[in-house]
Amino acid sequence: MFSCQLFSLQAPRRRYGRLVCIVAAVWVVLGANLQANQAAPPTESGVDALRVYLDCDRRACDFNYLRQEITFVNYVRDRRDAQVHVLVTRERTAAGGQAYTLDFFGLEEFLGQDDQLMFYTTQDDTDDAERSGFAQIFRLGLMRYVARTPLADRIEVSYQGVSGEQQVSAQPEDDPWNFWVFRVRANTEVEVEDLETSKEFGGSLTANRTTDAWKINLGVYADYDEDSFEFSDGRKLKDVSRNNAFTTRFIKTVGEHMGVGFGGSAVTTTFLNQDLTWRVAPAFQYNFFPYSESTRRELTVTYAIGFSDFNYNEITIFDKLGETRVDQSARLSLDTNQPWGDAGVSYEFSQFLDELSQSHQVVYGNVEYRLFRGFFLNISGALSRVRDQIYLKRGGVTDEQILLRRRELATDSEYRFRVGFTYAFGSIYNNVVNSRFDGASGGFIRAF
Numbered sequence: 001m002f003s004c005q006l007f008s009l010q011a012p013r014r015r016y017g018r019l020v021c022i023v024a025a026v027w028v029v030l031g032a033n034l035q036a037n038q039a040a041p042p043t044e045s046g047v048d049a050l051r052v053y054l055d056c057d058r059r060a061c062d063f064n065y066l067r068q069e070i071t072f073v074n075y076v077r078d079r080r081d082a083q084v085h086v087l088v089t090r091e092r093t094a095a096g097g098q099a100y101t102l103d104f105f106g107l108e109e110f111l112g113q114d115d116q117l118m119f120y121t122t123q124d125d126t127d128d129a130e131r132s133g134f135a136q137i138f139r140l141g142l143m144r145y146v147a148r149t150p151l152a153d154r155i156e157v158s159y160q161g162v163s164g165e166q167q168v169s170a171q172p173e174d175d176p177w178n179f180w181v182f183r184v185r186a187n188t189e190v191e192v193e194d195l196e197t198s199k200e201f202g203g204s205l206t207a208n209r210t211t212d213a214w215k216i217n218l219g220v221y222a223d224y225d226e227d228s229f230e231f232s233d234g235r236k237l238k239d240v241s242r243n244n245a246f247t248t249r250f251i252k253t254v255g256e257h258m259g260v261g262f263g264g265s266a267v268t269t270t271f272l273n274q275d276l277t278w279r280v281a282p283a284f285q286y287n288f289f290p291y292s293e294s295t296r297r298e299l300t301v302t303y304a305i306g307f308s309d310f311n312y313n314e315i316t317i318f319d320k321l322g323e324t325r326v327d328q329s330a331r332l333s334l335d336t337n338q339p340w341g342d343a344g345v346s347y348e349f350s351q352f353l354d355e356l357s358q359s360h361q362v363v364y365g366n367v368e369y370r371l372f373r374g375f376f377l378n379i380s381g382a383l384s385r386v387r388d389q390i391y392l393k394r395g396g397v398t399d400e401q402i403l404l405r406r407r408e409l410a411t412d413s414e415y416r417f418r419v420g421f422t423y424a425f426g427s428i429y430n431n432v433v434n435s436r437f438d439g440a441s442g443g444f445i446r447a448f
Helices: 014-037 063-069 127-146 150-154 399-404
Strands: 002-006 050-055 073-075 084-092 098-106 115-120 180-192 196-210 214-230 236-254 258-269 274-287 297-311 322-338 341-352 355-372 375-386 413-425
Touching: 050 127, 063 127, 084 127, 084 322, 098 127, 115 127
Parallel strands: 050 073, 050 084
Antiparallel strands: 002 413, 084 098, 098 115, 180 196, 196 214, 214 236, 236 258, 258 274, 274 297, 297 322, 322 341, 341 355, 355 375, 375 413
């Protein structure tokens, strides 16, 4: 197999051009000789095994582990070569674990034979427990297809009964925490050099409760950053950044397509020149698809109206140290995860009701599309129109604050764009696992 990835349009430097060409030529020659003189090793499953395309993010699936544990199928690199396409999506659960959805799409002779299975983890599960549990659900989902292949007579199904000493996990009605999940985070980092010192301290406490009827989120966050520099002329600079917040949300389920909520926050941030800003806002959301299909597709409209009280650290460009404002915001969002790839697009608009010209608009989109065998196109971008920076400090910011990115800068617009592609070709099978030298690079493929 040969893979090629393009991440930017910037050409390599001229002095490396010849070296790159030599290395590429050697690569091609060696590859051709190996292919001509050595037959590809047979897969453990054999040519009669079910061809499976596992469509899963590498952060969610341990591909090496699955290939080692589930050897009665042939794993292929492209959906068009598969008899079964397995699309895996995941969402975080209220208890801090993960909810995996495995959609099985039958292809070729299995066309129309689709299925869906779910797998859940908890925040206490180890990585090994997660991957072994996922492998078990994946294995079960494949059985209906494997049973119709020549390898069916070599498959054995066993059942491990529950002994009398083992107990079934507590059901929700027996939960002593009543669905509440608490998380505590604390971190500190200190880096000292001759001319520079950096200190970072942070922490958070969150409490979340999620049921079919209600979703409650509470959180307290605190971060402190301090940087000190000594310049060549003896001058010293010390800059401090503080960001603290308390947030809360209460969301009520209203049927399979709607939800209403109420949220509030209290924030202090030097970056946005806010000594203390508190806000309350009711909101409404409608999903044109059932929320039960959220792992595959969502089309939502969200509207909120908020009341905010601002208190600033320094006088703003509008000559104010404090003010009270009412605003409204709306968001239209479409997200989909399909066998051909995934895509999403959203539009968000907000404005102050007492000054409609002070508004903010954002358009965002991303797509990963499989154009043809082995070729994926990746595009993402965002465009913002900014007219609501009422918190900017009068007199602007210093050069040091700009370089350290410690203060928000005035702007009328913001945009970013990224495009790339991934192309792979060669053998359609990839059952072999070889982990030698995984993670080793320094001194082996580079000099520094």
